Amino acid sequence: MASGQLSRAEALACTNCRHACHVMLYCDTQNKLFGEIPIKHIILMQMRFDGLLGFPGGFVNPSEESLEEGLSRELLEEIGVVVPISVENHVQSCPDEDVDTRLILHFYAKKMKEEQILEIERSAASTAIDHGHEVLGMVRVPLYRTEGGGLSSFLSHSFIGTARQQLLDCLLRFGLISPQTLCHALSISVATHKRTTKELNSALALMKKKPHR
Ligand code: AMP
Ligand code: MN
Numbered sequence: 001m002a003s004g005q006l007s008r009a010e011a012l013a014c015t016n017c018r019h020a021c022h023v024m025l026y027c028d029t030q031n032k033l034f035g036e037i038p039i040k041h042i043i044l045m046q047m048r049f050d051g052l053l054g055f056p057g058g059f060v061n062p063s064e065e066s067l068e069e070g071l072s073r074e075l076l077e078e079i080g081v082v083v084p085i086s087v088e089n090h091v092q093s094c095p096d097e098d099v100d101t102r103l104i105l106h107f108y109a110k111k112m113k114e115e116q117i118l119e120i121e122r123s124a125a126s127t128a129i130d131h132g133h134e135v136l137g138m139v140r141v142p143l144y145r146t147e148g149g150g151l152s153s154f155l156s157h158s159f160i161g162t163a164r165q166q167l168l169d170c171l172l173r174f175g176l177i178s179p180q181t182l183c184h185a186l187s188i189s190v191a192t193h194k195r196t197t198k199e200l201n202s203a204l205a206l207m208k209k210k211p212h213r
Contacts, residue, residue: 022057080128
């Protein structure tokens, strides 16, 4: 187990910790972008209320429900359908090193059928009670690279907590991308991010200079 990681049992032994569970729902697909670029896998993330990208899920109270039942309950609120989660879907648990080490972050992954993922996308935008509140919309992770970007641009956005690392870890763990392709995408992301910083600084400088009414 990597440093900082806890087994599910060790994590649950911390009775005065808070627990949050999130999940990567994904499927294989034969579809092609523009009829020629294989999409390969659909991976669901969401634009959260705070403007950050993250995975569906939320806080769970293990004294009232199992981690997996709690995650399923959160999913119903955020995506509008029942998705059973089991212990076999558990990927890792670790304390939130950045903000609060008494918060334990549990991460799960579940491979589904393409029809189920499409159904989730439909219900997340229609029947889910959190739509337009905690969740602004589901998004797919582009795994390919086009002239205009793709995975590298996606990775240069801002993510909640350890969500970007969880995504990268799962891409490799489940063989959804090769380490070489991921490495290449990340190096382009760094360049994209530098350009974004420059653009934001110029926009800020302009705002400070312009008189506003
Ligand atoms: P939520 O109710 O989904 O906002 O999640 C509960 C807590 O978990 C919040 O404090 C978030 O900061 C944190 N969190 C949400 N998503 C992730 C994620 N993918 N990785 C790590 N922490 C997260
Ligand atoms: Mn949530």
